[in-house]
Amino acid sequence: MNSKYIIDIQQIRSQFPALNQSVYNKPLVYFDNGATTQKPQMVIERLKSWYEQENSNIHRGVHYLSQQGTIAFENARKTVADFVNAQYQHEIIFTKGTTDSINLLASSLGNLLVHDGDSVLVTGMEHHSNFVPWQQLCIEKKATFHVTEITDQGEIDLANYQLHLEKKPKIVAIAHISNVLGTINPIAEMIELAHKYAIPVVIDGAQAIAHQHIDVQSLDCDFYAFSGHKMYAPMGVGVLYGKEKWLNSMRPYQFGGEMVSQVSEQETTFNELPFKFEAGTPNVGAVLGLESAIKFLQDIGIENVKKYENELMHYALKRLSEIENLRLIGNPAHRAGVISFVIDEIHPYDLGMIMDKLGMAIRTGHHCAQPVMHHFGIPGTLRISFALYNTFDEIDSFVEALKKAILMLS
Amino acid sequence: MNSKYIIDIQQIRSQFPALNQSVYNKPLVYFDNGATTQKPQMVIERLKSWYEQENSNIHRGVHYLSQQGTIAFENARKTVADFVNAQYQHEIIFTKGTTDSINLLASSLGNLLVHDGDSVLVTGMEHHSNFVPWQQLCIEKKATFHVTEITDQGEIDLANYQLHLEKKPKIVAIAHISNVLGTINPIAEMIELAHKYAIPVVIDGAQAIAHQHIDVQSLDCDFYAFSGHKMYAPMGVGVLYGKEKWLNSMRPYQFGGEMVSQVSEQETTFNELPFKFEAGTPNVGAVLGLESAIKFLQDIGIENVKKYENELMHYALKRLSEIENLRLIGNPAHRAGVISFVIDEIHPYDLGMIMDKLGMAIRTGHHCAQPVMHHFGIPGTLRISFALYNTFDEIDSFVEALKKAILMLS
Amino acid sequence: MTIEQTQNQIVEEFSLFDDWMDKYNYLIEMGKDCPMIETQYKSNNYLINGCQSRVWLHTTFDGGIIHFRADSDAVITKGIVNLLIRVFDGHTPAEILTADTTFLDKIGLKEHLSPTRSNGLLSMVKQMKLYAQVFQLKSTQNHE
């Protein structure tokens, strides 16, 4: 494949040191981007320069380094707010990742809204991080936990969703993009439906944020959660966007440090947004790395990324269709570059083992989404997931390796 | 001062790039180590090499990078376990910091032990992070929140502590070293006393971990919490040590990802220790950075660090005693290199502003310990806090600057 | 003098200083002279709670003109308080609402109004503008 793409892929790849390596003497093909992406040089450099020149604890420090750090940190918050088009900067809460963001919500929003006899609604294609916190909340509150059915194509059954909404759950939680099936859910429509019943909607954007433009105001979602490490940023930082009115009415999740305003033995008053939800020393370095990652994405243009990854995805689907006994798990009408499949009569783990030896970094297993596995009656899948630095050549190598592995295992 | 010390201070300083800078054209004197320490080159390099060569998501991934990452991560856990002499590796839980560790406990241990009518005991010299979570737990559970009195020397009033123990609180939480007063609390003795009543003890080790040898087994504490960023490691990683028996009986704090074993719509079973308490993608890079920081400390020898910092502290106290109208806040018999003071008639903020212009990175304010400020009836203090790279010359410069600032403000 | 004229005057005064020391000495002097607020107004009702220093602000509205009196427990903060009062005191709500605080940038003291300082000054300026808004509304209602 040598046609001209919207982005200069070799130039981009050269910015990712981790891509330029061999495993078992085979060139690494990194198709595990749904788990975590590699980091461009500018993100790594940002971390490094923070620790080499700027490092200090921020907020409340009067000295120079602390002041500069605070300014940099709050500028990063603004960058994130602009990136997802939040109305206010203080609607951006820094967390340690998507899981942390959603657990914050299950606790703080859960305590606000969910009581004995109420219910919460999720979908049958959630990652455990957007499933178990809500399930456990329901157990704790003696509320009912409802799960919207999914179709055999791997799409949300919208009629079933509508039926569930009529039972007026207190909170609805939905993945923007499924980490197993690749399904891009019609969240704008689903949010609008939920809002007809005045139900707030939590979107798990972990798999979407690096792959398409997110506009929280036009989506009108109440909350949007994502992880830095899945969008070219360092580990240890995530984001929770929340509408001001919700965040203001929720109680803090963690206590201590910056989130406190006045403390006496009897009582504590809390700081304003966003600090109210950011207890303890924040991960400043990683937040600045996240800002760099956003700039990196914006330089390339997220629409270009989307187009390019879309071409990769279609090419991969075409090439995979050559392979006998290959069954895609999930075949939704709108899909992203996350592709799961099984090969009849061959266990995903066996294939994964052989593919690894052939230099292919792919994922096998249930992908922390056991309810999806139950739906399709399988123990696990093989999953490939793309980032903007993947190439058509890599897909070719992957398909060759897959054929070889299948041959070995048949 | 030119006598010979146990450690080669110039050699050590050369490993900290951030120390080698000027602010406002004055050489930086970094005395804000209680807030966060600077990072040695080997820690920064570890972060960099993780992201440049090794980065991947760990646990459950079958491919090479993921396997190697998992092994490195679990080795780091072993390094931490050995560093604090935990009995088992799985007693080490990685969190995002001390505040996160203590909030985990206030939730999981709190839910296990504290009910309507019970009480929890802390001390009057706690950082908000080891005060507010317990206070809020008590409010939520309709339990009583007790605070052990401190003396005017800035020590825990042990008679008062004993009286409080007799009321049989369900949990006792104590700072190992006060972040304002520098007091080294007699925690071994206090733990033993609490254990007479079979009460578990939580130690906030944030200010101790980088400055003296910690042996959780000989202390016999039930929990010990600390932050990486205060011990030369990156931000975004902390540790909660807990005795196996407690960790096993506590419910998880957050849900999702690796901490889950089996999930169905109806119920979820949880993974074993330590994974049960580590929901979501861990901050692998920072954990490896923490491992490097520990190796850095071990190379120098934590006993040498303690001796050296002790000399710094005594020298600073001596030099500060030259200054008229200077009042130490806290004058405990056993103290660490954290020194708070006020100058009569001069507001700490004013002094901090001028000291900043003179290149001194020191902290002013209430240091997230308002109960301590209430005790001493002051709005805040100036605080200097040492790390192993500080020098006697820096103390001299500091004292000169302080004299100048006082002159300006008198 | 208009608000702008006062601002320009302050900028000129500060242009005489060569270094930060002189500037801060001047601020400190001003902090010491600052027209103190009457003791009864130095209470929690008038308190603007910065985390590092505290500011008290008392406001009166008389004959279409707003008068501000303020104080702080920290002398450098008080110096800036003094400058802000000099600039905003004795003006109409409309004048105050359209005015900015760029003079602080020009004299290199902008950092004191940074949200990261938490010295109460940024909140004080917000509070002054809010009063101006309230008084403006009040006076238009009175005229209806």
Added chain:
Amino acid sequence: MTIEQTQNQIVEEFSLFDDWMDKYNYLIEMGKDCPMIETQYKSNNYLINGCQSRVWLHTTFDGGIIHFRADSDAVITKGIVNLLIRVFDGHTPAEILTADTTFLDKIGLKEHLSPTRSNGLLSMVKQMKLYAQVFQLKSTQNHE
């Protein structure tokens, strides 16, 4: 043959292979022939749940000797299961308790017993040792 002899034999067999492909082909072959467990034992009671693959282990104790039968749903795991059974089956509790699994290191397949694999194999070995312990206890009690 002693446990050590079997281990040495396996190491020798594997020394014939030049590369990982041959090694894995052999494992796969073995996985295919592995003495299957009786269907009734392929149930949850005998299941060792790895996250990636599943292993069933059935154990009997007869005349001082332990017999192991096992299976896995993944063929490579099954190949390793086969090797482990070959090594440990038909020995006394004491022999099993003192034995190690270093042969897997020597043939370069140690990674399969890593806790990070979560393929059920490490748990299987632990389980075998646990059985040996239980049976040892039982037989000493019988002799008392």
